[in-house]
Amino acid sequence: MTNNSYIISPSIGWLILAVLSILWLGLGLYWGRKAKNLEGHMLAGRNVGMALGTATVMATWVTSNTTMLAPQFVLEMGVWGMLAYSTAAIGLLLFAPLAKRIRTLMPKGYTSGDFIRLRYGKPAWIVFLFISIFYSLIWLISMGMAGGILMNAIAGIPYALGTTVIITVCVGYTLFGGLYAVIGTDFIQSVLIMIGIVIVGFGIYHVFNFDTIYSDLENNRPMLLNLLFPAALMSIFNNLLFSLGEVFHSNVWWSRTFALRKEVGKKAYTLAGLAWLPIPIAAGFIALASDSLGINIVRPDMVGPLVAANVLGPTGAVIVFIVLFCSLASSIDAVLAAISDLITQDIYRKIFKPHATDQELKKFAAYIIVLVGIVALLLCLPRIGTLASILFFAGPMVGSTIWPIATGLFWKKANGKGALWGMLLGSLCGLVSYFYLGWYTSSLVGATVSMLTVLLCTYLFPSNFDWEKLDEPTT
Amino acid sequence: MLKTYLLIAIFLALLPYCVRSEIPDLKIANGTETKQGVVKLDWTVSGQNSLENYELQEANTPSFTQPKKRYDGNDTGTFISGLKNGTYYYRVRKVGDNWSNIVSVQIKHHSLTLAINLLILGAIVFIITTALILFSLRNQNK
Numbered sequence: 339m340t341n342n343s344y345i346i347s348p349s350i351g352w353l354i355l356a357v358l359s360i361l362w363l364g365l366g367l368y369w370g371r372k373a374k375n376l377e378g379h380m381l382a383g384r385n386v387g388m389a390l391g392t393a394t395v396m397a398t399w400v401t402s403n404t405t406m407l408a409p410q411f412v413l414e415m416g417v418w419g420m421l422a423y424s425t426a427a428i429g430l431l432l433f434a435p436l437a438k439r440i441r442t443l444m445p446k447g448y449t450s451g452d453f454i455r456l457r458y459g460k461p462a463w464i465v466f467l468f469i470s471i472f473y474s475l476i477w478l479i480s481m482g483m484a485g486g487i488l489m490n491a492i493a494g495i496p497y498a499l500g501t502t503v504i505i506t507v508c509v510g511y512t513l514f515g516g517l518y519a520v521i522g523t524d525f526i527q528s529v530l531i532m533i534g535i536v537i538v539g540f541g542i543y544h545v546f547n548f549d550t551i552y553s554d555l556e557n558n559r560p561m562l563l564n565l566l567f568p569a570a571l572m573s574i575f576n577n578l579l580f581s582l583g584e585v586f587h588s589n590v591w592w593s594r595t596f597a598l599r600k601e602v603g604k605k606a607y608t609l610a611g612l613a614w615l616p617i618p619i620a621a622g623f624i625a626l627a628s629d630s631l632g633i634n635i636v637r638p639d640m641v642g643p644l645v646a647a648n649v650l651g652p653t654g655a656v657i658v659f660i661v662l663f664c665s666l667a668s669s670i671d672a673v674l675a676a677i678s679d680l681i682t683q684d685i686y687r688k689i690f691k692p693h694a695t696d697q698e699l700k701k702f703a704a705y706i707i708v709l710v711g712i713v714a715l716l717l718c719l720p721r722i723g724t725l726a727s728i729l730f731f732a733g734p735m736v737g738s739t740i741w742p743i744a745t746g747l748f749w750k751k752a753n754g755k756g757a758l759w760g761m762l763l764g765s766l767c768g769l770v771s772y773f774y775l776g777w778y779t780s781s782l783v784g785a786t787v788s789m790l791t792v793l794l795c796t797y798l799f800p801s802n803f804d805w806e807k808l809d810e811p812t813t
Numbered sequence: 814m815l816k817t818y819l820l821i822a823i824f825l826a827l828l829p830y831c832v833r834s835e836i837p838d839l840k841i842a843n844g845t846e847t848k849q850g851v852v853k854l855d856w857t858v859s860g861q862n863s864l865e866n867y868e869l870q871e872a873n874t875p876s877f878t879q880p881k882k883r884y885d886g887n888d889t890g891t892f893i894s895g896l897k898n899g900t901y902y903y904r905v906r907k908v909g910d911n912w913s914n915i916v917s918v919q920i921k922h923h924s925l926t927l928a929i930n931l932l933i934l935g936a937i938v939f940i941i942t943t944a945l946i947l948f949s950l951r952n953q954n955k
Contacts, residue, residue: 413892413894414849414851416895432942435946558893558895559895560896561894561895561896561922562894567850568923568927568928569850569923572927572928572932574932574935575934576931578939579938582942634884634886634891636888636891636892638853638892638894740942741942744942748949748950748953776923782931782938786934786935789942
């Protein structure tokens with residue numbers, strides 16, 4: 339099961355990898371000097387402005403999932419797949435008003451776990467932490483795998499080495515620079531991603547012949563053009579709800595909300611959502627041309643980079659390599675920082691060491707970043723499943739968090755029972771549908787069951803929550 | 814005389830292995846029944862040369878009366894998607910050599926009723942979620 343047609347030589351691949359690695363590590367060290375205390379390290383001083391804020395949100399959302407999973411969606415689900423993937427922008431757009439509300443209710447907040455603990459109590463908090471950490475690890479694994487697959491397919495760099503390098507580099511600069519480095523590198527990465535995608539888009543537009551693509555699809559992959567393709571129809575709202583759950587619950591987005599200036603969050607998320615929208619459509623479309631261009635696809639998650647790199651030749655392949663390395667790095671660093679904050683703040687500080695000093699917490703956060711990096715790397719190496727099947731395994735759990743978060747932010751009557759059982763029953767039913775119907779249904783089922791459970795519990799056991807409790811004093 | 818018979822016996826015993834090593838071993842990586850219309854095929858040849866050229870054929874009957882060329886190149890796998898309902902047969906060979914074993918996959922898409930019901934359910938959940946956020950925001954701003 340190998341693809342034997344590399345587009346650039348391994349030596350050029352290693353050279354690009356070395357240059358980018360040195361650049362990110364250097365910037366990590368440089369920006370790390372700005373983080374004088376814990377708040378600086380974890381939340382970049384809560385003072386991030388509009389430009390950096392929009393860039394970090396957009397760059398984090400342009401991950402391997404956009405550049406590699408969107409084309410996979412289109413290759414497997416056809417024209418509906420393109421629409422299904424682009425609905426992920428709605429996750430950012432609907433989170434924009436929530437960001438404003440979160441900043442108002444929790445001016446001194448650190449993590450999404452803080453919110454669940456204060457709002458719903460410990461049992462729901464424990465389940466939430468499990469879901470959030472599990473999802474972050476799955477996301478991290480899918481991105482580590484994507485890095486290895488990409489470097490192998492384009493430059494022939496062995497999978498294990500490619501994965502190791504990208505995770506090590508991201509661990510390195512997140513460790514040195516904290517959220518300052520993550521946001522700073524995100525800005526540069528988002529600029530490189532945008533430039534790269536425009537170049538790739540123009541290059542491909544000149545090569546494609548739309549009539550040939552259509553007739554080749556009709557002959558070889560007819561269901562991709564069929565508007566009544568059952569699995570594709572199921573995937574539309576499944577992907578939308580998966581992305582809502584991802585953004586609503588994940589500490590990646592909450593930590594950015596706390597890091598942005600209060601008045602900036604809503605605008606930054608809205609702008610980033612709109613800027614992100616065309617990227618998966620462009621990235622996804624090129625997958626439809628693989629047959630017409632005579633490109634053999636060995637793994638569906640490699641279709642995007644392979645088509646782009648083949649069409650544009652070695653120079654284009656270098657651009658694709660840089661764009662994808664940036665998009666992966668910008669998300670891996672974000673997840674590493676978010677997962678480390680969650681474990682440090684929610685588990686270490688809240689359970690084991692309430693009076694820990696800033697230095698002790700920073701040191702512990704650093705250990706966690708390294709540990710999570712090692713665990714993710716070890717889980718990446720066996721290369722189980724495709725990116726879609728791995729990422730959507732977290733779908734039921736992620737989908738089941740939408741309603742506990744949304745109602746918890748607005749409804750006084752929302753209660754711990756609803757949140758706890760919504761997450762548990764939603765996850766369970768979603769997992770059943772993952773195995774019996776397919777990965778393209780699990781978030782939809784999880785979110786639906788969770789919504790019904792939350793509504794029922796709110797009706798049966800209404801609480802009268804005092805919003806002031808969310809403004810927890812820092813110790 | 815005995816020595817000659819012995820040599821012939823050894824030759825005959827080893828012959829199948831020698832012949833088999835030249836023929837690719839074709840496998841379906843994602844199961845023989847799928848509801849998504851996708852097939853992932855891998856093949857291996859012992860002593861494989863990465864510059865070897867392979868040809869993969871698809872047909873609707875095991876006798877390959879009307880075969881369709883699906884792939885021609887030196888990769889040792891391929892991913893096919895967008896297939897309609899039906900049974901599909903595949904075989905592969907090194908160009909100019911013997912064909913491999915035949916594998917088959919049955920494509921049976923989900924029922925359209927189930928798909929449309931889930932589509933409507935998803936739309937309802939999304940609309941209610943959006944309404945919850947927008948109405949709550951309006952109430953906050955009052």
